[in-house]
Amino acid sequence: MIQYYLWGFALRFVQCLLEAAPFILAGLFIAAIFQRFFGSVETRRLFGEGTRSSLFRAWVIGMLLPVCxxxxxxxxxxxxxxGLAGGTIIAFAMSAPLFNPLSLLYGLTLSEPVTILTFALFSLVIxxxxxxxxxxLFPEKTEQPADDQAIPxxxxxxxxxxxxxxxxxxGASLVYILIGLSGVALLGAFLPQASLQRSVNYDNSYAPLLMTGVAIPVYATPMLAMSQLGSMFQHAxxxxxxxxxxxxxxxxxxGLVAWIVRNYNxxxxxxxxxxxxxxxxxxxxGVEKPLFPTNIEPADHTHAFDIYCQPFSPDTTSFYQKAKQKLGHVIDPYEIYSAGILGGVILIGFLLxxxxxxxxIEDWLKKVEPVKSGKYDIVLPGPVLGILILVGLIVASGVGCFSYYPSPDVVCEEMTIAKTEALSGALSGNVSHSKYWIDIYDDWTRKLEVGVYLRNLNLSEYHHWKAQLLREKLELLAHxxxxxxxxxxxxxxADIQHTHRRMVDAYLRDMN
Structure with a gap:
């Protein structure tokens, strides 16, 4: 029985680590940019420390940077x-993981745009x-540290x-990150399989309170949280x-809570x-009734939170093979590459x-040595270069949206592959294969909508419901x-084949 809990913990831990790796890497280098290019003084100026706009600036900067x-x-x-005030730091720390360009666009197609925009506004209120x-309550006499010697x-x-x-x-960040991963892994070890499927039904007045208890130890990337939101709205x-x-x-x-305790008691x-x-x-x-989707028939359960529960059934015997299969179904190649790079960065850090x-090495970096400058060389101040890098990171996130959400013709080709695999698996009785490809198929329909919205700045109700109808039939097929x-x-x-064909015709005819 102990294997059951250990493997549940290990699988959820590794899964979340791989999903978090790209965002952790981004966070490490953003922190280094603040340290090396901005320095303490310019960082405080960027966040408006000591001004009334500091909390708003922290929210805006957090919303733009791609971290979890x-x-x-x-x-x-x-x-x-x-030397930033505690309120400003926590405002940034809480707002940064909620939205980024990729997740915001994704969220706008998962539910009514007014809902996602309301959630974003409420995050500012919070x-x-x-x-x-x-x-x-806790006015701080924050020390205003002087900048270290600038790097030439x-x-x-x-x-x-x-x-x-x-x-x-x-260093210490690694410890806090491991604590954060352990929280969601413990849920995966001890929450029974599929135990959250009916805990957030619309008619359960305690659903927000139940979700509060689950969400505190949970770790979710912005994209995962958005996809779960979409599933919740799809099921009303x-x-x-x-x-x-x-x-x-x-x-x-x-992990974030542990850091706050360590620094603020x-x-x-x-x-x-x-x-x-x-x-x-x-x-x-307050938003329960005003934002409830009245045009959707409420479902009596959802699979959106199965990821936080025990991944294995009690009668599982081959844990390794099952774990390998489950990871292969949910982890993307770029997450594996990011985890490898992150592991290399951590290893280099320990060696240093x-x-x-x-x-x-720090002394060598700070040592000023004579440098021959060309006639047309331009030396950019650190803060200017730091701003350019951060803006470049934000622009890259926006440009990356076009890659992550391809054009309709590319998406339709990928959907055809997913459809073939999902439906052939269903007809042959291969349950795991079919359900795996149904999830991919479903995801491509959402990327289709986002890709169209991104390129046309508009998505008609007609096209939205074409994709929504297909998703509803895919869910029925899974059941x-x-x-x-x-x-x-x-x-x-047969019905899905017909619906797919009509949806593809509608998108390719009207969007080309």
């Missing part, structure tokens, strides 16, 4: 070193209200970013629970957490700590496969 609630930890540590009260321009300035990222990756689950999932599931994890953390829960739960119940205990209703499976396969 684990990747934000090294950035928060750097902001603390720079960080502003909680941050303001925090700063009033040139190759040393570039190397210093990698050096700082590696040192941070092997509790809107309040969806809001709490976004704010707490994507915005907070146990238990008393302040408890006050902050009480304020946070009071505001979030209040808003959740081992061989350079006296800080000789019939589980129930082994062979006659119904054959009927649905």
């Amino acid at each position: 609630s684990l990747g934000v930890i090294p950035v928060a540590r750097e902001l603390k070193k720079a 960080v502003t209200l909680v941050g303001t009260i925090w700063d009033r 321009y040139g190759i040393k300035r570039v190397l210093s970013v990698g050096y700082s990222a590696a040192k941070e990756a092997s 689950n509790s809107v309040g629970a969806a809001f709490i999932l976004l704010v707490l599931g994507a915005g907070v994890n146990l 238990w008393k302040k953390t408890m006050v902050w957490f009480a304020l946070l829960l009071l505001v979030i739960v209040g808003l959740a119940y 700590r081992l061989v350079d205990r006296r800080g000789r 019939e496969i589980e129930d082994e209703e062979h006659e119904e499976i054959r009927r649905l396969v």
Whole structure:
């Protein structure tokens, strides 16, 4: 029986680590950019420290940077070193993981745009209200640290970013990240399989409170949180629970809470957490009815939260093979590559700590050496270069949207492959194969909508419902496969073929 819990913990831990790797890498290098290019003084100026706009600036900057609630930890540590107030740091730390260009676009097609935009606005309300009260209750006499000796321009300035990222990756941030991953892994070990499928139904008045208990230890990437929101709206689950999932599931994890406790003590953390829960739960119940999707027939369950439960059934015997199969179904290649790079950065950090205990590399980086400058050389100040890098990162996120959400003709080709695999698996009785490809098929229909919206800045109701109808039939097929209703499976396969053809014709005819 102990294997059952250990494998459940291990699978969820590894799965979340792989999904988080790209965002953790981004957070490490963003923290290094703040340290090396901005320095303490310019970082405080960027965030408007000491002004009324500091919380709003923290929210805006956080919303633009591509980090998650684990990747934000090294950035928060750097902001603390720079002397920012606690309210500003926590406002940034909570808003940064909620949205980025990819997840925001994805979310706009998963539910009514007004819902996602309302959630985004409420996140500003939360960080502003909680941050303001925090700063009033616990006014800090924050030290205004002077900047360290600047790194000379040139190759040393570039190397210093990698050096700082590696040192941070092997330091305290790693401990907090592991704590954050352990929280969701413990849920995966001890929450029974499929135990959350009916906990957030629309008619359950306790759904927001139940989601609060689950979401606190949960770790979710912005994209995962958005996809779960979409599933909740598709099934007409509790809107309040969806809001709490976004704010707490994507915005907070146990590692971030541990960092706050370590830096601001238990008393302040408890006050902050009480304020946070009071505001979030209040808003959740406030939006429950106004934002409820009235044009959707409520379902009696959802699979959106199976990822937080025990991944194995009690009678599982071949844990390794099952775990390998499950990881192969949910992990993308870029996440594996990112995890490899992250592992390399951590290893380099440990080696640096081992061989350079006296800080000789840091001294070498700061050493000013004569540099021959050409007639047309332009030396950019560190903060200017830092701004350009951060803006470039934001622009790259926007450009990346066009790659992540391809044009309709490309998506339709990929959907055809997914359709063939899903439907052939359904007809042959290969349940796991079919359900795996049904999920991919479903995801491509959403990417189709986002890709069209991204390129045309508009998506008609007609085209939305074409894709929505196909998704509803795919969900029915998944249920019939589980129930082994062979006659119904054959009927649905033919129906899906027809619906798919009409949807593709509509998109390719009208969008080209």
